[in-house]
Amino acid sequence: MSDPSSGPSAHRAGFACFVGRPNAGKSTLTNALVGTKVAITSTRPQTTRHTVRGIVHRPDAQLVLVDTPGLHKPRTLLGERLNDVVRTTWAEVDVIGFCLPADQKVGPGDRFIAKELAGIKRTPKVAIVTKTDLVDSEALAEQLIAVDRLGKELGIEWAEIVPVSATGGSQVGLLADLLVPMLPESPPLYPEGDLTDEPEQVMIAELIREAALEGVRDELPHSIAVVVEEMLPREDRPADKPLLDIHANLFVERSSQKGIVIGPKGKRLKDVGTTSRKHIEALLGTPVFLDLHVKVAKDWQRDPKQLRKLGF
Ligand SMILES: Nc1nc2c(ncn2[C@@H]2O[C@H](COP(=O)(O)OP(=O)(O)OP(=O)(O)O)[C@@H](O)[C@H]2O)c(=O)[nH]1
Structure with a gap:
């Protein structure tokens, strides 16, 4: 048996989840990383019901993506259950990716989630500015600054702030490269070839x-x-x-x-x-x-x- 803690080339495996307000681009990003359609996407908000995992297989790592429903103000029993699922997921993963669309100002919806995130101390948080193909470089720079400011204001230390375009495929590989070092050293958790463990x-x-x-x-x-x-x-x-x-x-x-x-x-x-x-x-x-x-x-x-x- 090889020792899993045998230096920088050791295999890593663990869980990441993407959070963000409805329509932030979480499902699309999951699909782009995994390279096949596993999570549902829709132009309608709040459609991701089940915890759908996509698995990124690499020679050096296995990244298991947990796609949660959006956190929202609960109006029904279903709404409350969904929020519980979200919080439980956050506490269990190795890294949280907070998705904020580049084409929309940081608003109350983002703040609502960020405040909840601030309460989860131990899990590293990566801010992901999504849909960068929809804005020019000036607007993108402003959004990156706004996200940095949001972290400082709420006492969240972003492990990284990464701009990506899931539909354009821009920086998606880089995002995976940044997430992998945040995973624990571990042999693969799932057999190779598995894209999701959803039935x-x-x-x-x-x-x-x-x-x-x-x-x-x-x-x-x-x-x-x-x-x-x-x-x-x-x-x-x-x-x-x-x-x-x-x-x-x-x-x-x-x-x-x-x-x-x-x-x-x-x-x-x-x-x-x-x-x-x-x-x-x-x-x-x-x-x-x-x-x-x-x-x-x-x-x-x-x-x-x-x-x-x-x-x-
Ligand atoms: N132009 C552009 N559109 C994107 C990108 N990523 C997602 N979208 C679009 O944004 C919309 C919402 O994307 P989803 O991936 O469903 O968003 P979500 O955060 O999973 O949404 P919920 O399931 O409602 O929480 C869809 O119409 C996507 O096609 C991107 O990188 N560029």
Whole structure:
């Protein structure tokens, strides 16, 4: 057995999580680092429900990314549970990346999170200025200064302040280089090739939920939950032409919302199926037949029993 503390070239492995206000670019950054679509992204805020881990494999290190939901003012039981998940995650990881978009002034939303971060003393914190492709160098410099000032004001010592563009791929590798030394010396925690330890069904449910949220009205995002009921290889298929049958339910809170999700003559639901099927096939590497049903689970966000049933 090799001694894990054998000098600077020792292998490192550990956990990082990205925090930041809704839409700060956390999921996109996770995907860019891992190099495949594992966390859901959406133009709608607060869509990352489950703790989705992406794993960056390198010869010298394994970086496990935990993608948390956004911390927000809780209005429902679900909101409170989400915040608890966030705080628990923060206390457990080896490094926290605080994402602040370059194209938006540091505001009350960022401050709310930063104040919580200030209370977590032991974990190193890296400030990540995201979406740098959206601003010029002058605006970027101003944002870097504002982030530095925010840290000083709240007594947070940033281990680093790093500008990145996840969509442009700029500085993403550098970010990984900066995060790795903050991880403990350790052999790999996961087998090579693993991209995430989320159960496949949860990832599939997320992909469907993501597609269902595209283009719907603002009040809907929190009112959709997706559960994959069954995944079965289609019988009587030749070995070189497999087909996977996936049956999933989309739960809404009220019957009025059912119509919105289904759309006129079922068109929206059909589009949701087409879009998410493509992503699921890319994820699993096999053709898929996707069967979606919309059901009403009344006030599921406020009902602990329903929440448990829906996987929260
Ligand atoms: N131009 C540009 N857009 C980006 C970049 N990173 C993310 N975005 C966009 O910003 C939006 C939000 O990105 P997400 O990654 O979903 O943000 P998030 O912080 O995970 O959001 P929540 O899940 O709501 O907390 C999406 O429309 C992304 O395409 C970037 O580097 N450049």
